[in-house]
Amino acid sequence: MRDWSRDGTARDERVAAGRVLARGKAVHRDDAAKLLEALLKPGDRVCLEGDNQKQADLLAEALTRVDPAVVHDLHMVQSGVVLPEHLDVFESGIAKRLDYSYSGPQAARVARMLFGGKIELGAVHTYLELFARYFIDLTPHVALIAAVSADRDGNLYTGPNTEDTPTVVEATTFKNGVVVAQVNEIVDRVPRVDIPGDRVHFVVEAGRPFYVEPLFTRDPGAVTETQILTAMLAIKGIYAPYAVKRLNHGIGFNTAAIELLLPTYADRLGLKGEICTHWALNPHPTLIPAIESGWVEQIHSFGSEVGMDDYIRARPDVYFTGADGSLRSNRAFCQTAGLYACDMFIGSTLQIDLAGHSSTVTTSRVAGFGGAPNMGSDPRGRRHPSAPWLKAGREADPDAPAPLRRGRKLVVQIGETFGDGNVPLFVEKLDALNLAEKLDLELAPVMVYADDTTHIVTEEGVANLLLCRSPAEREQAIRGVAGYTEIGRGRDRAMVERLRARKVIQRPEDLGVDPLDADRSLLAARSVKDLVHWSGGLYAPPAKFRNW
Amino acid sequence: MRDWSRDGTARDERVAAGRVLARGKAVHRDDAAKLLEALLKPGDRVCLEGDNQKQADLLAEALTRVDPAVVHDLHMVQSGVVLPEHLDVFESGIAKRLDYSYSGPQAARVARMLFGGKIELGAVHTYLELFARYFIDLTPHVALIAAVSADRDGNLYTGPNTEDTPTVVEATTFKNGVVVAQVNEIVDRVPRVDIPGDRVHFVVEAGRPFYVEPLFTRDPGAVTETQILTAMLAIKGIYAPYAVKRLNHGIGFNTAAIELLLPTYADRLGLKGEICTHWALNPHPTLIPAIESGWVEQIHSFGSEVGMDDYIRARPDVYFTGADGSLRSNRAFCQTAGLYACDMFIGSTLQIDLAGHSSTVTTSRVAGFGGAPNMGSDPRGRRHPSAPWLKAGREADPDAPAPLRRGRKLVVQIGETFGDGNVPLFVEKLDALNLAEKLDLELAPVMVYADDTTHIVTEEGVANLLLCRSPAEREQAIRGVAGYTEIGRGRDRAMVERLRARKVIQRPEDLGVDPLDADRSLLAARSVKDLVHWSGGLYAPPAKFRNW
Secondary structure (H helix, E strand, O other): OOOOOHHHHHHHHHHHHHHOOEEOOEEOHHHHHHHHHHHOOOOOEEEEOEOOOEEOHHHHHHHHOOOOOOOOOEEEEEEEOOOHHHHHHHHOOOEEEEEEEEOHHHHHHHHHHHHOOOOEEEEEOEHHHHHHHHOOOOOOOEEEEEEEEEOOOOOEEOOOOOOOHHHHHHHHHOOOOEEEEEEEEEOOOOOOOOEOHHHOOEEEEOOOOOEEOOOOOOOHHHOOHHHHHHHHHHHHHHHHHHOOOEEEEOOOHHHHHHHHHHHHHHHHOOOEOOEOOEEEOOOOHHHHHHHHOOOOOEEEOOOOOOOOHHHHHOOOOOEOEOOOOOEOOOHHHHHHHHHHOOOEEEEOOOEEOOOOOEEOOEOOEOOEOEOHHHHOOOOOOOOOOOHHHHHHHHHHOOOOOHHHOOOOOEEEEEOOOEOHHHOEOEOOOOHHHHHHHHHOOOOOOOOEOOOOOOEEEEOOEEEEHHHOOOHHHHHHHHHOOOOOOHHHHOOOHHHHHHHHHOOOEEOOHHHOOOHHHOOHHHOOOOOHHHHHHHOOOOOOOOHHHOOO | OOOOOHHHHHHHHHHHHHHOOEEOOEEOHHHHHHHHHHHOOOOOEEEEOEOOOEEOHHHHHHHHOOOOOOOOOEEEEEEEOOOHHHHHHHHOOOEEEEEEEEOHHHHHHHHHHHHOOOOEEEEEOEHHHHHHHHOOOOOOOEEEEEEEEEOOOOOEEOOOOOOOHHHHHHHHHOOOOEEEEEEEEEOOOOOOOOEOHHHOOEEEEOOOOOEEOOOOOOOHHHOOHHHHHHHHHHHHHHHHHHOOOEEEEOOOHHHHHHHHHHHHHHHHOOOEOOEOOEEEOOOOHHHHHHHHOOOOOEEEOOOOOOOOHHHHHOOOOOEOEOOOOOEOOOHHHHHHHHHHOOOEEEEOOOEEOOOOOEEOOEOOEOOEOEOHHHHOOOOOOOOOOOHHHHHHHHHHOOOOOHHHOOOOOEEEEEOOOEOHHHOEOEOOOOHHHHHHHHHOOOOOOOOEOOOOOOEEEEOOEEEEHHHOOOHHHHHHHHHOOOOOOHHHHOOOHHHHHHHHHOOOEEOOHHHOOOHHHOOHHHOOOOOHHHHHHHOOOOOOOOHHHOOO
């Protein structure tokens, strides 16, 4: 006779062991490591909350202090490998296996530890994909999460950085798991219930805010004229003809430049109300001028952004906010929105090969994926039409019978032909392939695959890959906008001119864009201080962005 | 100077108008229509909760009774058009525009009303796609939802049928919307908080349970020997060689037969533990014998199923359940899991054409999509490898460089060559195309597209479309399993034999399956009563399934 509640019994035993250290649900921060020793069993799947923004940093530090003789070989299933502590636990043997999504700041150390066999790699995911596995085969036994405040019943208030928390908690608590929350403070009444208390087993008062990285802030002062030019080409060559209203912007100066050109350049083109009205986007400070100029209908966000809280609170018609007035972000829903409800994803990358595959990996850095592959993929399950989507579908397959022809999501890669430190954007072979060989990975870490990429924008022009009819045309379309890089110099000039005649490649002059007009005076804001002015003093940039 | 909280002010005005009829948050059911008249404005986007299972039926009925002079031209954005009331509001002019996902029981009337111009159609979506749009461009102004109970603060308990509720509420309440919940009863303390009270504005006590349709119950007594044969072929021809552990089953007798063969036929093949361990699936009664035989590790569910509550409560190691012991379902997360964390989707359909497109539409019935197109599509944003996924990828594109070759989700269509009423499964032209012409739709309502379909299973054999190298081969592979239908008789026998030699087509004998063995004695349960026995009396089938 099988016992059908073994997991439930085990959960009850874990909770009972933890209760010894608790007053109600509250455990003192000095006992955090002891609590984890009481709750965790060797081999447990553990989600230590942390993504590209918020971090359960107190619990991360506590996990490094448990006794490896008691707690070892954990299987970490978490969005972000961002803090040193996230990797320290692998050095000490507390953790063994890793399934994750993003590791920006730790990319080099992750690579070293993978080479050194210090980490048993499950897979690198996109956020939504990892969340999906939380409900199927990577369900956490224990979740260590972060919130702003808790009441005595364990009701949690996440504030603007709700992010992954509801998803992590749902997968864990409803599958016999244990949820431990670090909170900045314990209060009598939370301003808003982001997580109901009956899903939370323990609360640790940190006495200080959890760490948040201002990852989506770009200083307009650092936007170059080449980036302004690529922004002009993108607006005139893609945003306008496809009339893209629902979209997501990746991180970077190229897309920041586009945001800063909406109230100026795009406005003069008469595009207000015609493009960029509905967004799946974090609260980018560089979008403030466009919002203030009435360009933006609404924005749903994955997470929040440091310094934007007061501004968001004063713009409830634009952002999703709670009764308390602050942002309610949600990474799972925003990624879903980016996948299925947006007509365009545009972002920058490190390397693009001759087929159009792109990657942000170098042989010494394993940065992970984050959300780009999800947003930057064509959702084959989509069934609702929209003008941009149908136009892209027609261009890709003009001869197919219309009612059986799906549209295509616009997936745009934008960048300068030579990036930071004059490193060429275009390469014969992605470093991701060398990395896959070195690490013996079954898949190379490709950020956006060639068959999903529809356009490439550089200062030399816009390549529309939807209009290419053969791999050879595709390669020449890419070489045709690769400038003076080796890839660009290797172009077949005759074929490139033929492609240009077919508008597969469009030069600035073909689009009526004069590179000499690409001037910083086109930027709606030229500095972080300008952004503060645009916001009516509501945007409070982090210290490192205050140069006045 | 723009007012940035117009929506918030409008929300506050709506709520104030409703409060006149309320005691705290509670409004008497006799005042439900008055409440809706107070809250709704012409042209509002309204989500009237209802999917293929649960229905906010009291609020649906109340909406039909509002004064069309006061409330008209509503834009309904909801998962299901299932109750007569869902269409009555269009007859009376209360509603005008419709964006939805599923309309099974109302398919014929929806078609008539579309032809008659009674409904202005936005689009037909998959569930997850519609949820995505709730956060971008179809955000509801008012959500009318259903729960089991509420406390005085408006905290809601959904019981096992959580389904769409958390998603609908999140999109609405955090974007200045108003949330009205019908509940079976108001209690002092809810058993579990599925929706925090601060997201709910009004509660109407129905005094009776909301309607739930037992859509996923199939009587083993009605499983035919042909369906048993197709199940044997699927298990031996697909489940076994690909070693599919993570999967979703569509609705229907063919997949029910597979579920009933796991503890018998599949067990004798030594497949226990090798296949079907992790599921994105509603609580199908026909899976009970496999669960009881220890085949199933865990199941995450879109919704619940009538009569399964006690069984689920007694099997918490298998299902996702709350502290109250009952199921916690979640359509958005389960659809995400089906998209990104499952290696196979298998389902039945009404029509398959020569390319492999399939549809459940007939010219007189617009049934909608539900979740199948999402589950039955290849998720291009997926980045984690798995054995079945990689094998399918290799078969589809053997010459591509491995590290740049993505895997493929297995998308299987299963059925008898002649379906109900001897209607052929295979057709030259989908009725969906005629419908698209008649209604002048931009897209034909295709359930699963040819380029996503990897296998077709009929009693004549298994066609592996991944191994086809040309449209001609594809067509013959399909004709080759189309039996005595016109499509089947039109096959090129020589090419079909060549495809068979390459294992593109596999006959029962090629798979070592003797059609004479396809006997009802292979079914682990041969009746609903058997299922009750298997469940130890915990499964309580609805009256219409009790024939003893």
